[in-house]
Amino acid sequence: MFRCKAWLLALALSPASLLAAEPVVVLTSYPEEMMSRFEEAFEQANPDYRLQILWRQGFDALPFLRQADQGGVDLYWAPSPGNFARLARDGGWQPLGVDLQGLPPRIGDTPLRDAQARYQATELAGYGFAIHPPSLAELGMDAPKDWTDLLDPRLRGRIALPDPARVGFAPVLLDIVLQAYGWERGWALWSEIAGQSRLVSRGGTLVSDEVASGRAAVGLSIDFFVASAVSNGQPVDFVYPVHGGLNPAHIAITRTAKQVDGARAFVRFVLSDAGQRLLADPDIRKLPVRPGVYAELPAGYHDPFAAARKGGYAYKAASRERLALVTSLFVQWLGQPHERLVALWARVHAGEAMGRDLQAVRAYLGVPPISAGQAASADLLQLFGERQDSGMQHQPASDQDELGRREIAWQFHSATRHAEAARLLDEMGL
Amino acid sequence: MKHAARVVLLAALALVCASARADREAFSQPLPGLDDEARLERFFKGRGLFRQAWVIAPSQDEAVDGLGPLYNRITCIACHPKNGRGQAPADEHAPLRTLLVRLSLPGQDAHGGPRPHPAYGDQLNELGIPGVRGEGRARIHWEERPVQLADGETLSLRQPRLSFSELGYGPLGDIRTSVRVGTPVFGLGLLEAVSAEELQRMADEPKADGVRGRVNQVWSVERQRLEPGRFGLKANQPDLQQQIASALHGDLGITSPLYPQENCAPQQRECQKARNGGTPEVDGMQLMELHFYLSQLAPPPRRAPDRVQRGEALFAATGCAACHRPQVQAGAQVIAPYTDLLLHDMGDGLADGREDYLASGNEWRTSPLWGLGLIEQINPGAGYLHDGRARSLVEAVLWHGGEAALARDRFRALAKPDREALLAFLRSL
Numbered sequence: 019m020f021r022c023k024a025w026l027l028a029l030a031l032s033p034a035s036l037l038a039a040e041p042v043v044v045l046t047s048y049p050e051e052m053m054s055r056f057e058e059a060f061e062q063a064n065p066d067y068r069l070q071i072l073w074r075q076g077f078d079a080l081p082f083l084r085q086a087d088q089g090g091v092d093l094y095w096a097p098s099p100g101n102f103a104r105l106a107r108d109g110g111w112q113p114l115g116v117d118l119q120g121l122p123p124r125i126g127d128t129p130l131r132d133a134q135a136r137y138q139a140t141e142l143a144g145y146g147f148a149i150h151p152p153s154l155a156e157l158g159m160d161a162p163k164d165w166t167d168l169l170d171p172r173l174r175g176r177i178a179l180p181d182p183a184r185v186g187f188a189p190v191l192l193d194i195v196l197q198a199y200g201w202e203r204g205w206a207l208w209s210e211i212a213g214q215s216r217l218v219s220r221g222g223t224l225v226s227d228e229v230a231s232g233r234a235a236v237g238l239s240i241d242f243f244v245a246s247a248v249s250n251g252q253p254v255d256f257v258y259p260v261h262g263g264l265n266p267a268h269i270a271i272t273r274t275a276k277q278v279d280g281a282r283a284f285v286r287f288v289l290s291d292a293g294q295r296l297l298a299d300p301d302i303r304k305l306p307v308r309p310g311v312y313a314e315l316p317a318g319y320h321d322p323f324a325a326a327r328k329g330g331y332a333y334k335a336a337s338r339e340r341l342a343l344v345t346s347l348f349v350q351w352l353g354q355p356h357e358r359l360v361a362l363w364a365r366v367h368a369g370e371a372m373g374r375d376l377q378a379v380r381a382y383l384g385v386p387p388i389s390a391g392q393a394a395s396a397d398l399l400q401l402f403g404e405r406q407d408s409g410m411q412h413q414p415a416s417d418q419d420e421l422g423r424r425e426i427a428w429q430f431h432s433a434t435r436h437a438e439a440a441r442l443l444d445e446m447g448l
Numbered sequence: 449m450k451h452a453a454r455v456v457l458l459a460a461l462a463l464v465c466a467s468a469r470a471d472r473e474a475f476s477q478p479l480p481g482l483d484d485e486a487r488l489e490r491f492f493k494g495r496g497l498f499r500q501a502w503v504i505a506p507s508q509d510e511a512v513d514g515l516g517p518l519y520n521r522i523t524c525i526a527c528h529p530k531n532g533r534g535q536a537p538a539d540e541h542a543p544l545r546t547l548l549v550r551l552s553l554p555g556q557d558a559h560g561g562p563r564p565h566p567a568y569g570d571q572l573n574e575l576g577i578p579g580v581r582g583e584g585r586a587r588i589h590w591e592e593r594p595v596q597l598a599d600g601e602t603l604s605l606r607q608p609r610l611s612f613s614e615l616g617y618g619p620l621g622d623i624r625t626s627v628r629v630g631t632p633v634f635g636l637g638l639l640e641a642v643s644a645e646e647l648q649r650m651a652d653e654p655k656a657d658g659v660r661g662r663v664n665q666v667w668s669v670e671r672q673r674l675e676p677g678r679f680g681l682k683a684n685q686p687d688l689q690q691q692i693a694s695a696l697h698g699d700l701g702i703t704s705p706l707y708p709q710e711n712c713a714p715q716q717r718e719c720q721k722a723r724n725g726g727t728p729e730v731d732g733m734q735l736m737e738l739h740f741y742l743s744q745l746a747p748p749p750r751r752a753p754d755r756v757q758r759g760e761a762l763f764a765a766t767g768c769a770a771c772h773r774p775q776v777q778a779g780a781q782v783i784a785p786y787t788d789l790l791l792h793d794m795g796d797g798l799a800d801g802r803e804d805y806l807a808s809g810n811e812w813r814t815s816p817l818w819g820l821g822l823i824e825q826i827n828p829g830a831g832y833l834h835d836g837r838a839r840s841l842v843e844a845v846l847w848h849g850g851e852a853a854l855a856r857d858r859f860r861a862l863a864k865p866d867r868e869a870l871l872a873f874l875r876s877l
Contacts (some may be wrong), residue, residue: 050523073501090578251471
């Protein structure tokens with residue numbers, strides 16, 4: 019039914035027929051919208067190459083890339099800094115072999131490539147606050163500028179907090195505050211913020227939904243989730259707090275890559291002006307790592323390099339073990355049952371509104387089960403490192419293992435401290 | 449369910465039920481009345497699966513592994529971006545992406561359906577997971593021809609010509625092919641509610657202008673019998689569940705209770721040896737969640753219908769509404785899908801020459817037109833018709849032939865203001 023014509027001959031002689039026989043295999047955890055844009059733009063700019071996109075979440079990508087043939091992957095591109103570091107230690111990467119001129123080696127305290135340039139950051143995501151401007155106007159307040167602003171009484175019950183136990187990006191939110199304000203003050207802040215927030219059990223989309231609907235006036239999130247809600251016409255905006263945090267995505271070429279030239283072409287494209295500008299697409303909205311392109315982005319586009327020059331990004335990326343530890347502390351101490359914490363803080367706020375001094379109650383609610391020194395203990399971090407969690411499917415605390423026994427102790431700390439706080443409030447008639 | 453989770457779900461409901469949304473999420477809203485937590489939870493789970501990128505087995509992400517071994521894309525949403533339309537490649541150098549090629553040999557299978565190619569099956573899977581050769585590349589070359597409207601305005605129509613290269617499993621031989629772009633996925637639950645009797649009643653109804661229309665009879669894998677077809681571009685699927693399972697199998701290489709065997713032909717040895725992601729890879733619950741999500745996606749409401757009444761009258765007067773029916777009985781309610789779900793001969797220009805059960809090579813199911821006016825906004829550049837060949841609504845109308853030839857000719861004869869009025873009506877859908 020399709021007859022051979024002159025155009026077939028033309029086709030046979032066209033550049034498309036000179037395509038490399040095998041595609042460049044890219045493993046990523048990025049969503050379809052982003053990968054489709056980059057795939058199309060790359061193949062238009064580099065008609066000699068084509069891509070094959072494979073997908074795996076961060077926790078699942080690591081064992082896949084540790085196989086002998088590295089899963090047939092030529093290139094790994096994902097916002098999973100820990101994976102890049104671990105595979106670098108394993109000798110899993112080969113030198114990138116591309117010109118990195120114009121790309122700073124770090125932003126604030128966040129390195130953007132490893133010392134041997136085996137992997138390089140390609141874009142950044144910023145943590146911060148999704149806001150619903152109409153609700154804030156109704157509440158008569160400006161947008162929060164930093165974490166302590168979340169304690170504004172007008173925001174009580176109007177904050178959407180992603181549950182660190184169930185939302186992948188949330189542990190970093192915890193750690194940003196702990197680094198910025200110190201262990202004790204940071205946890206006291208988290209106790210009170212959690213005590214006046216609603217826990218959202220699913221990722222960024224649902225936080226954005228909460229805020230866009232006006233149910234929450236503020237939601238803690240990552241910029242690109244909110245940006246896509248903005249581009250879809252929803253009434254939300256995003257604030258990068260003074261004490262911010264950045265999550266870099268990196269790119270690296272595997273040791274066993276078969277399509278090295280094509281892989282390098284893709285790395286060059288992603289890091290080029292054109293590739294970096296593509297990050298501002300309404301369906302992507304990531305922060306470029308090439309400072310030179312910010313001048314060409316839409317007005318008001320957040321420039322993290324400018325913010326970093328003012329000291330805004332002093333956050334140092336934490337280890338997987340540290341993030342697991344702060345998540346567990348949050349869950350055992352503040353998260354179960356979260357309703358109990360909310361009720362206690364409501365009573366504290368009501369009492370303070372009546373002019374009562376409730377510092378003693380605050381002390382019961384705001385002191386974490388372990389000190390900063392204990393949290394930095396190599397033994398404890400190792401226990402978290404050894405735990406075999408699968409993604410967000412955490413094992414329940416069990417007294418059959420050392421870590422479980424510690425977590426149960428933290429739950430006990432929570433129960434006794436909260437009971438003490440309740441007793442004090444009862445005695446004060448609050 | 450915990451209180452917090454309930455609050456969140458209801459908040460999400462409040463958002464997603466915002467009426468008359470004309471933004472880029474207009475194809476992603478649920479039908480009114482999706483107001484209890486359990487149903488909303490299922491809706492979001494189904495949405496998650498529709499947007500899920502499937503992974504190669506084995507994986508720690510067990511619920512979503514089993515991609516391929518042969519496949520076209522790794523997500524459902526890739527071919528239905530924002531639940532809307534895919535796009536044909538711009539030229540012969542561009543990959544197909546959201547377009548696929550159906551294959552078959554002349555003749556029929558045991559149930560009267562297309563006869564799969566012995567080496568390639570019924571669809572060209574361009575990609576294989578690492579270690580499994582893809583089946584080859586298809587390219588589209590466009591042939592342009594000018595066409596003139598009655599008022600002298602000329603435009604060019606483009607027709608796809610298909611070629612193959614890098615075939616991984618030997619020559620294709622004498623085959624039938626059909627090129628398809630991803631179609632919008634909203635309103636499907638409403639179309640499923642149209643009874644078989646109503647389909648037959650619409651087919652039997654006398655029509656003007658030589659318009660006929662008939663019900664396809666297709667094989668139900670679940671019930672093991674022939675049933676009226678209603679989904680797919682040739683109405684070759686009896687129900688939404690089979691449509692979904694078939695697409696999972698054909699496009700992603702994901703097995704399900706309806707299609708439990710991997711999509712590997714006997715001579716595709718690497719394919720047969722590849723690890724699977726469970727037997728089947730999508731279980732009955734996941735299939736139900738996908739079905740629930742897609743059956744609950746609402747067609748977008750019309751925008752300002754009172755401003756396009758003249759165009760609506762012209763739509764009826766030219767004869768378009770004979771097949772693109774503005775009112776269809778769907779169970780207890782009347783819906784406005786602008787389709788009769790019937791097969792019609794659309795002429796040689798649109799023919800793919802590939803039979804599909806009762807559908808001849810010239811026959812296509814009338815495409816629903818609801819949501820048509822938002823395509824340019826939500827899927828810019830997507831084009832229209834089964835293979836995305838029409839770059840504008842005018843081109844789409846001019847491609848109509850066969851039973852629609854008289855309606856097309858009336859459209860072509862319209863004075864420009866009338867034509868614009870009719871197009872304005874289409875853009876209001």
